[in-house]
Amino acid sequence: MLPKKIIVCNTIHPFMTGGSELFTNKLVEELNRAGHNAILVTMPFILKFNKESLEKTCKPWIDLNLSKLADVVIPLRFPTWLVNHPNKVVYLNHQLRIAYDLYDKPYGPKHSEIAFEASKYVAKMDRSLANAKKIFAVSKNVQSRLKQYSGIESELLYHSLPNEELHYPGTYGDYILSVGRLVPMKRVDLLIKAMALTKTPVRCMIVGEGADRPRLEKLIEDLNVKNKVELTGWVLPERLIDLYAHSLCSFYAPVDEDYGLVTLESFKSAKPVITTQDAGGVLEFVKHDINGWVFPEDAEMFARAMDTLYLNRELACTMGKAGLESVEHINWKNCIKRLEEYF
Template sequence: MPMRILICTAQVPFARGGAELLVEGLRDALRERGHTVDVVALPYAWHPHDRLMPSALAWRLLDLEYVNGAPVDQIICTKFPSYAARHTRKVVWLVHQHRQAYDWYGTPFSDFVNTPDDRAVRDQLLRMDRAMLGEAQRLFAISRNVAARLKRFTGLEAQPLYPPSRYAGRLRAGPYGDYLLSDARLDAAKRLDLLLRALARARNAVRCVFIGAGNDRDRLERLASDLNLGSRVEFRGFVPDNELIDLYASARAVYYAPFDEDYGFTSVQALAAARPVVTTTDSGGVLEFVEHGVTGLVAPPEPDAIAAHIDTLFDEADRAARLGAAGPARVAHITWDRVVQALLLR
């Protein structure tokens, strides 16, 4: 029976990434299956930190049981703080919590510091998450990595449920070309500086195409210049879908080694396109798909070690092809049919 469903998500103004693609994909998948679906997106501010709780409260104040007098059969909440929304039939598909207060706390990626004010906000977030996530009729996470974090910090159990790529069914295998592909947002947590340093230390003059945008682009371009990488590095920004699919199809390999990634659409897309992935031992959710010597190569997060793996794949095209060929089967089970069946309350 068709249902009326709201998908709840928090939107950082002027930013677009994997969470936005997940929400759009879920919306379209539900509509294709005959449901009436819309997205509720509220902006949120994380700085100063005392704005975090009001952002959550804004969700709490919404009445999502009815819209203009008509009932809403179910809501599906995604990333922080959208899961503060109230509904008798609330399902959470957790993208991530506020990582700066959780797993990034105490690392260079967090803007929380060890002050009484920040500790108080962090304690509030922990209490809120335990209560609001605990209300869900069903609780899923987009990866085993996200589920493990949730268990660690709140004691709540979530079932991993992998989201398909927006390019599922369109990615294809082509020749193993002469360039490395990086498809990642240009920010510090994606550790593209690590890739640039690895390229500078590789024996082969490997060419790398970077796609994606972000506030770290200027710094990365300066670093590439300082490392004398010259024309070996190309920053293309966002590219049209057809160009992106072509770039995956003809790359020798794909580099994707963020720090403790939630999930990693890039690795799933690379494997679907039969491209081996070069990643690192601390890349988080990426390692749920990339197995060393099977679907890619996994190195310590050090430029020399990554450079050695890059050289291997560019020295041995047949090895790149063998690793790439194992990719599609590794991600074949990630489908919208599976996701929709899990998320809907019948």
């Protein structure tokens, strides 16, 4: 294939970095590694959930005409697919969930006339997705939501990790690893509650920062588990890879996650994952009693599982290897090759 000029389009939340941002930067890097000339175009996404705010957020993308600047544009998140270009290959990270599955739910806006009008506007803007040359979705969960709420088909295309080549299986240590933003939807409090119920010396390391940290710190103090729970904040990528490699397993129980890089990072490190029955994209990989455990939101069940792994490192190893085998086919080479078929 001849090299293409490619513009990847994404929004940014100022001073916030998560899986989506890491994926975006790595996608641009891998497109360039494949011989293309790829750049990233971003705009801040600062939103109050009302129609007026949404119109102001969408207008710059509607007015942005990249037709003469690139052969292909790859929009990733709302509202980047409103950009003007005849060859849009959408790689859907997720839609604006507060307008759909999170609307009038505990983690989204409460129903009101203002919120309802906002959600209708988002749905209207998302209809433009049907004009894309091709739509890929990062997970079955994202794919399913797009079909359910917008009536639009897409193709599943798993992407790999920001540091795909660096993950390695290490030892099976004495700690459970939790990685991610400290926000209620990640349910880190469930891990802390479980640690208070464990009967072995198993401990946990919680990597990440976020608005939920003060509440989690208070919970740690209230449950008297300071000796078993460590909040590390964010750590350097090299340190994180080592933490994965030498953990006992990963705790990852978000609410209806889009994809969940933590699952992939754990499995690429040959570590099992403990999650919940409503974890969304995580469940596309974690199989109960095979490469991890899938439980109800029950701290006692999580505690028993953690104790079991602490007392049986051989089981942790067997499950971890099963996880590694299940994701060996997911790599950037395959991902970019499939995208290129629509350039």
